[in-house]
Structure formats: structure tokens, C-alpha cells
Amino acid sequence: MVALQLARLPGGPYACDVHLVEPRPAPGPGLAYSAARPEYLLNVRTQNLSAFPDEPAHFASWLREKQLPACEFCSRQTYGDYLRELTAGLLAAPAANGVRFFWHHQSAVGATVNADGLTATVRLANGREISSHRVVLALGNFPPPPPAGPATEYLAHPTYHPDPWAPGALQSIEAQDSILLIGSGLTAVDVLLGLRATGHQGPIKVVSRHGRWPMEHSRVHSHYPDFYADKLAGLTNIGAVVRVLREEVRLAAEQGVNWRAVLDSLRPHLGQIWAAWPEAEQARFLRHLASLWTTLRHRSPPQNARIIRDMLTTGQIRMSAGRVRQILPRSRYLAVQISRGPRTEWLTARHIITCTGPLLDYSRIADPLVRELRETGQLVSDSLRLGMVTDAHGALINARGEASTIFSTLGPSRRPAYFESTAVPELRQQAADLARYLGQGLF
Ligand SMILES: Cc1cc2nc3c(=O)[nH]c(=O)nc-3n(C[C@H](O)[C@H](O)[C@H](O)COP(=O)(O)OP(=O)(O)OC[C@H]3O[C@@H](n4cnc5c(N)ncnc54)[C@H](O)[C@@H]3O)c2cc1C
Numbered sequence: 001m002v003a004l005q006l007a008r009l010p011g012g013p014y015a016c017d018v019h020l021v022e023p024r025p026a027p028g029p030g031l032a033y034s035a036a037r038p039e040y041l042l043n044v045r046t047q048n049l050s051a052f053p054d055e056p057a058h059f060a061s062w063l064r065e066k067q068l069p070a071c072e073f074c075s076r077q078t079y080g081d082y083l084r085e086l087t088a089g090l091l092a093a094p095a096a097n098g099v100r101f102f103w104h105h106q107s108a109v110g111a112t113v114n115a116d117g118l119t120a121t122v123r124l125a126n127g128r129e130i131s132s133h134r135v136v137l138a139l140g141n142f143p144p145p146p147p148a149g150p151a152t153e154y155l156a157h158p159t160y161h162p163d164p165w166a167p168g169a170l171q172s173i174e175a176q177d178s179i180l181l182i183g184s185g186l187t188a189v190d191v192l193l194g195l196r197a198t199g200h201q202g203p204i205k206v207v208s209r210h211g212r213w214p215m216e217h218s219r220v221h222s223h224y225p226d227f228y229a230d231k232l233a234g235l236t237n238i239g240a241v242v243r244v245l246r247e248e249v250r251l252a253a254e255q256g257v258n259w260r261a262v263l264d265s266l267r268p269h270l271g272q273i274w275a276a277w278p279e280a281e282q283a284r285f286l287r288h289l290a291s292l293w294t295t296l297r298h299r300s301p302p303q304n305a306r307i308i309r310d311m312l313t314t315g316q317i318r319m320s321a322g323r324v325r326q327i328l329p330r331s332r333y334l335a336v337q338i339s340r341g342p343r344t345e346w347l348t349a350r351h352i353i354t355c356t357g358p359l360l361d362y363s364r365i366a367d368p369l370v371r372e373l374r375e376t377g378q379l380v381s382d383s384l385r386l387g388m389v390t391d392a393h394g395a396l397i398n399a400r401g402e403a404s405t406i407f408s409t410l411g412p413s414r415r416p417a418y419f420e421s422t423a424v425p426e427l428r429q430q431a432a433d434l435a436r437y438l439g440q441g442l443f
Helices: 002-007 058-065 076-092 186-197 228-232 238-254 259-265 267-275 279-288 290-297 302-313 368-375 411-418 424-442
Strands: 017-021 100-104 108-113 120-124 129-132 135-137 179-182 204-208 317-321 323-330 333-340 343-349 351-354 395-397 403-409
Touching: 002 017, 002 076, 002 424, 017 120, 017 129, 058 076, 076 100, 108 368, 179 186, 179 333, 179 343, 186 204, 186 302, 204 343, 228 238, 228 267, 238 259, 238 279, 259 267, 259 290, 267 411, 267 424, 279 290, 302 317, 333 351, 403 411, 403 424, 411 424
Parallel strands: 017 100, 135 403, 179 204, 179 351, 204 317
Antiparallel strands: 108 120, 120 129, 323 333, 333 343, 395 403
């Protein structure tokens, strides 16, 4: 999306080359939209998924142009086709403003600032080096961290699945095998839909700390007026924000408006609400409310929620609330120790799938590019371990506390700034802002 926005910068002609470094079979769809199954649906409505914030109908028009059926929650594969096509358009010919785009079908394995201090050299896995004035780290989501310790023998067990999105993951699961999922968020929902689509019939246990599923999107999208400026701007503690939200939900219900519309009306301001809290308050939110908030904010399409309800009703899925303490291999099986308060219990399953969401702690991410940037002090993880430390434009703040003129980032890595920095509506705006900022520095 940054590349698409660079191609649309006004003026030119600019003598500027943009190199996209992406090891996947095609640039554009990334992890989420390279989905292997049509059952995996977008959890955002079509009307909010245009790649361009100033052209909200762009994705819906593309669907019509392709004569694809209109869908409120389309498949992630379809969205991947949209992004792939837009990116292919960039690679086919220089943009109207003269910017040229090149794709390197490679991973970047390192990046160092050159002696001039104005450029960096990015090293690719095939040994090629690219020198550039600006380097945008649009790295997306990294696989979840191991769910239990200190014994880690289970990590090498053939039926432990550390990352459901890894190529070929879950293929060794037989139709009658017992399965235990750790986590009950949107990743777990997708894994369950995939298992059902492949005819899996074995028992499935789901363990999560609070035993909650994502809420369901309402069938009808309704609107609620924006009340941020009047009631929430500048509130510096969570208690006050929660009180306002509760009251607003009550007022909305009196007018027949669902709580979902109240929360959705705040979407453009969630970053400001988060940023107004001191760090201790942000930490309190992470400890006590983030998990509940995530189930309210990141919802399942109604058709997915219905399938999960069916699987619960038939007893194929059973949910246990608790914290995973240990995982031990027991010959062909894996045993999991769960604790809830003073009680502990052991559950056994043939397969364990970690569905706990991405690792956000950049002090632990082992990717070679991230490691080198961290070790050379270019990339610093924030103290709440949510992402990278950046300035207001997304420029990386280095270990000396200076904003980089070369490295910047967007997407999930910017959670320290916005907390909500995951879904397309937020990211496309970040992309437009970052492209404008890069353009100002270069042209
Ligand atoms: C399974 C899943 C489903 C999701 N569903 C939705 C949804 O329905 N709606 C929604 O709004 N959001 C959804 N999201 C959120 C998603 O994070 C964003 O919508 C968006 O895809 C993130 O884009 P990105 O470019 O930051 O990351 P990605 O699209 O993941 O792209 C990052 C890319 O960087 C590449 N990369 C990483 N490291 C290197 C390296 N060292 N060298 C070269 N390339 C590298 C990766 O190969 C990857 O393709 C989902 C996320 C996931 C994981």
C-alpha cells in the first residue's frame, strides 16, 4: 500500500526507484491474503477494504469489474487477488509521476547504514545488495511465541504445530485425530473452519485464558455519531474511558442502536485514546482489558460464528478456560497442563496448534534482518513489548534516541503508537501518510 501511494504522489517526474523485497510467490497479498482456503473470510466489511482511504469504493468496484459476486465479508483469497493485481500494475510500467517499481523475489537478511549516513545497504538472501535512501520495514506479523516453558522438548514433537499459517502446517492431521488449540481468537476460528472444511471429525479442545470467542459482527451495519471530541478527548485513565463507553452504549441501546456501532464510531480515534494514557495506564489495559477488548473489536463474520456455534452444540469442540503451564510429549500424544486459580488439570491430544496470535516483542524476534537492526541499535523494541519505537511519522527511533532519516515502519510494528495497528482500514491510512512523508523528504 505504501508503494501504491508512492505511485500516486502528485508532481514529478521523479527519478526514483522503489524496490519491493518479498519472498512470497507474488508481492501484495502478504501473509493474511495468501490464504490457502476460500473458507477464510475477511473480518472487515467490503465497504471498508479499499486500498485507498480517499477512494472508499475502490475494492467494491473492483469486485464488480471482475464480475465477482458482491460479498459483505469476502474471502481473504479474493482480497489477495485484488492486492496482487494492484501490485502487478505497479511493476508493469513506471507510474505517471515517473517512480519505477522493481520486485526482488527474496528475503532481506540484513541492513546497515552506509558511511555517508544518508543511505543504507539492504542485503538479500541471494547475496544481492540494494543501496537506498529510505528503507520501509513493512514486515507484518511474526509467528506466535512458544506457549509454555521451561521444558521445550515439545517444540520438536511432530504433532506440535507452532504456526498454523506456516506452509504445509496442519497437513499431517487425520480426520479422527484429537486436537487441542491454544487460544480462542480469530486465528483459532479460522483453524476450526479449515478443519471442518477438510472433513475433520475428531474431538477438539480449545484452551484460552478467559474462555472467550470473538464477538460476532451484526448482520446489519448501523451508524452511530462520533462522540470522541465531546466525551473522550484527553481522558488519561482507563476507568474514565470505560465509564463513558458504558454510558454511551446504554444511551445507544435506548435508541435501538447496537453496542457495535458505538465502538465502531470510535475507530478513527482509538490511537488517540491509547496515546493519551501514560505508560502505566497502558500496561494496566494490557493486563486487565486487552483480551476482552480484542474480542469486542475484532469480530467474526456471522457465517463463521454460526459454524463455531454448531461445532460447540454437537460437542465436537469443548472450551476450557485456563493458562497453559507445561506441554510434555507422551509418545504419540502431547499432554498439556492447564491452571485456573489454584486448580490444575492435564489434557491430552494428538495434535496441539498454537493460535495465540503474533509475537510482537521485537527484542525476541529471531528474523535475521530484525536481529541485525536490533543489534546495531537501529531498531528498538518498546518497553511494553508491543512493537518498534518510532516517531510520529513511523521513523525508527534508534538506541541513541534519534529518529532515523532512513528506516521507517508501518503496520503491526506500530502498535506502541496506536495499539490498534493491524487491520486494513488503519494500515491503508498509515501507508498514505508514510508515502507523503517519504515524498516530502525525497522530492
Ligand atoms: C491470518 C490473518 C488474517 C487476517 N485477516 C484480516 C482481515 O480479515 N481484515 C483485516 O483488516 N486484517 C486482517 N489481518 C491483519 C493483517 O495484519 C493486515 O490486514 C495486513 O495484512 C498486514 O499487512 P502488512 O503488509 O503489514 O503485513 P503482511 O501482509 O503480512 O506482509 C508482510 C510481508 O513481509 C514479508 N517479510 C517479512 N520479513 C521479511 C524479510 N526479512 N524480507 C523480505 N520480506 C519479508 C513477508 O513475507 C510478508 O509477505 C489478518 C492477519 C492475519 C495474520
